[in-house]
Amino acid sequence: MKIAQIQMSPLEGRFQSLEVARQMINEQVPQDTDLIALPEMFACPYQVKNFPQYAETEGGEMWQLCSAIAKERHCYFSAGSVPEAGEDGKVYNTAYVFGRDGSQIAKHRKVHLFDINIKDGQHFRESETLTAGDSVTTFETEFGTFGLAVCYDVRFPELFRLMALKGARLILVPASFNMTTGPAHWELTFRSQAMFSQAFVIATATSQADGASYRSYGHSLCADPWGQMIAELEDAPGVLLTDIDLSRADEVRRQLPLLTGRRTDVYRLEEV
Numbered sequence: 001m002k003i004a005q006i007q008m009s010p011l012e013g014r015f016q017s018l019e020v021a022r023q024m025i026n027e028q029v030p031q032d033t034d035l036i037a038l039p040e041m042f043a044c045p046y047q048v049k050n051f052p053q054y055a056e057t058e059g060g061e062m063w064q065l066c067s068a069i070a071k072e073r074h075c076y077f078s079a080g081s082v083p084e085a086g087e088d089g090k091v092y093n094t095a096y097v098f099g100r101d102g103s104q105i106a107k108h109r110k111v112h113l114f115d116i117n118i119k120d121g122q123h124f125r126e127s128e129t130l131t132a133g134d135s136v137t138t139f140e141t142e143f144g145t146f147g148l149a150v151c152y153d154v155r156f157p158e159l160f161r162l163m164a165l166k167g168a169r170l171i172l173v174p175a176s177f178n179m180t181t182g183p184a185h186w187e188l189t190f191r192s193q194a195m196f197s198q199a200f201v202i203a204t205a206t207s208q209a210d211g212a213s214y215r216s217y218g219h220s221l222c223a224d225p226w227g228q229m230i231a232e233l234e235d236a237p238g239v240l241l242t243d244i245d246l247s248r249a250d251e252v253r254r255q256l257p258l259l260t261g262r263r264t265d266v267y268r269l270e271e272v
């Protein structure tokens with residue numbers, strides 16, 4: 001399975017950002033690519049005040065343009081995440097995935113909002129303008145079951161274990177870590193989740209933008225079910241191309257049976 005991850009900075013103006021993504025896809029992504037992935041909030045500079053301003057309903061103009069890219073390229077398209085204006089009047093950090101025919105095949109509203117306050121470091125409160133989702137998201141593709149999460153969700157191993165138990169052998173994570181937690185935890189967390197879930201983890205990040213109030217760590221990566229790094233970018237814009245074999249997840253699960261070795265008579269993890 002051939003994957004292209006687009007690491008880019010959001011611009012003021014969501015359609016301009018999508019145009020940047022489209023240009024990078026046209027110029028740098030080979031035609032036989034099976035899956036293209038964009039970062040978290042790829043078309044909305046990452047600030048709480050921007051989320052309601054940039055929000056659009058499911059099926060809106062951005063959604064349609066993303067669906068069209070999937071159809072044009074005849075590939076799976078993980079359209080990062082966008083601020084979604086919910087039918088309930090709330091705003092969500094939502095990831096959509098489109099199939100080769102442009103139809104929406106998955107939707108995940110970020111479950112764990114990024115509310116942190118690190119001494120002398122990063123402060124952020126997504127919950128000032130966003131509402132959390134409430135689902136564990138997996139979906140079917142011709143390559144088998146995939147999982148879908150958004151950035152800070154990666155810090156909650158229960159969510160990743162549940163996706164693995166629901167059959168996910170690949171987990172997509174549009175993301176945007178920062179310059180406090182990124183150097184400390186980015187690679188460690190994503191490789192750990194790949195190792196514990198025994199799945200490929202595809203983390204696609206925004207790149208650092210000059211003058212942005214939120215400084216993204218970048219470092220989009222692909223980690224394999226053994227927890228090894230297959231490939232990683234630095235912090236500049238770029239396209240990460242990988243070619244993976246999903247049967248590696250079956251092989252690792254057979255040889256190191258973590259999913260079947262759980263003691264559900266001693267402890268239990270449940271989706272509610």
Ligand SMILES: NC(=O)CCC(=O)C(=O)O
Pocket residue numbers: 040114150151152153155175176177178181182185
């Ligand atoms: N956008 C996010 O959810 C940021 C998550 C992050 O930086 C972290 O350390 O976790």
